[in-house]
Amino acid sequence: MHRCFLLLIMVILLPAVVPAQSMASSATHFIRLLSPEQQSQALFPFDTSERYHFSYIPRDDRKGIAVKALNTAQREALMALLGTALSVATVKKVNDIMQLELILKDLEHRAANDTYRDPGKYYVTIFGIPGANTTWGWRFEGHHVAFNFSADKNELVAATPAFLGSNPAVVPEGVDKGKEILREETVRGFTLIQALTTAEREKALIATAAPAEIITGASRQAMIAHPAGIHYSEMSAASRQLLLALISVYVHRYTKLFADDMLKEIQQAGLDQLSFAWAGSTERIPGKPYYYRIQGPTLIIEYDNTQNNANHAHTVVRDLKRDFGGDVLLEHYRDAHR
Template sequence: MYRSFLLFILTFTCLIPAKAQDMADKANHFIRLLSKAQQAQTLFPFDTGERYHFAYVPRDDRKGISVNELNPAQRQALMALLGTALSEGAVKKVNDIMQLDLVLKELEHRPENDHYRDPGKYFLTIFGVPAANTIWGWRFEGHHVAFNFSADKKELVAGTPAFLGANPAIVLEGPQKDKEVMKEETKLAFDLLHALSPGELQKTVVTTKAPAEIITGDRRNALIEHPEGIRYPELSAAHQQMLLGLISVYVHRFTKLFADKMLKDIQQDGLDNLWFTWAGSTEHELGKPCYYRIQGPGIIIEYDNTQNNANHIHTVVRDLKNDFGGDMLLEHYRAAHTK
């Protein structure tokens, strides 16, 4: 059954146009395919506190409906919805990350009936009523995958917090040996780091010890008060382009509409206000912990590879103005529902 779900992922993301108005249509198609009991499990008000829950570790108490509980047609509809928000490459990464749960299950010698590691334990939750004239949102979340989307009528407001992780970062044995799901996020960062001049490198590396986890964690409000590292204007023109290329990897996890909005916001906030920060080892080798961050007035991107002998990656994108749709969107929703 799960193999069929993977085929849906690879097939249908190639067919889905990245249009904002598609999102509500695809969400409603998914809802119509659910039974009444499944709808009750999946649908929540937009102003519920549940919408702000954000977790990227294995959990048994997630709200919503899991992939395991869906039939093939429902799974197809779920992936069609996901394809309205994420790029084809990002959906493939989600698929690959889900499959890594099978690798972990084998590595941890878990019995067949143990579902702590389970590629079907990923949940969809819908908040509000999807339509072209409503405020609503949805979340797709499980181990090492967490995306939160918000829409205000026909406008896509936010797709964050957005988390992707990989454990193992590099599969060392078994049928998936050498698979490296987050290879691009790792390689481009090290390419930039190793290209820096001695003066640039001295500013960029703030400590030789990497933090044990992404600093923003799973908090509702992402905040790192004091930026560190090297500022965009302090980089050479070539290294500025490399930094922008690294940002693009994260931004283009989303479909073009989302990505264009995020890039416009970054530019409006001023490229000169971007910081690039490195902590931990500067050697690109297994077993050497490292961390980097890109921070601006409206965005924080984090990458951490420290756990499991530095073979376990966490990455996150936080929109400091619009995470979970932003407070302003919630105010608009409440105002519309008190008239």
């Protein structure tokens, strides 16, 4: 592991409940540590179209300031900023996914000077001016990691789109053999599909072949017009509990305050409106692709493991009303600046 990235795998232990004011303070601290040239790379107005950019594939044209361009103090400040919105466990997942780039580089037998796989090619971008009385947002993005946050005054309005992926899903060889970063998302999904009764599973299974990729992709509007699968209201009490436990895995990627708000919205929209759909193998067999989706009035959660001989997992959380902060927040920002 490159010594210069050791700080990135340190988990910042922060309180479970952190208001948006703390996030703004952390963002301001991070900005102040940047040089003027770095600030010119990292800072954008809130109403720029760049704020809607969402990509989780390897690329060299991302906007923002790259992790590899940060010094030690700046990296520490970035990790602290992530910790104001994400749970301790999620910050660790983010760092683990970044380090997978080094494992992929070895598995793909790339040359030492090849930079296609690089744990430093993750970028932070800040939109607007962080503050207790402002509308602003920020993004942390790279291969298999993409989080987008929007805040208004002291309220964290949105923390989606939110993507975590893992390639390989299970490390096949080397000192990290068996490492599985998205294990909980995988195991709980299989626990649910396998616990369904025969009748319930027939409703949940929407296709024998899994789609090649998450269906919402990197679209600006994450809408799947017709929810499919089995509805919460059609499940037994035991199956309902397993579905809620699976949702909890994704919601609690965030700090407790925001996770609680998301859960409240899901409940207010009606648990009976939730649906669970599965495609592909219902048995966890190496090389057998599978996919699942949870959809409700307020969110879509997708998981797929189909690529690279079904050893390449993608997960995403999309807020159907407030992705990227939603249109209402943008109008609020523009009204304040007229």
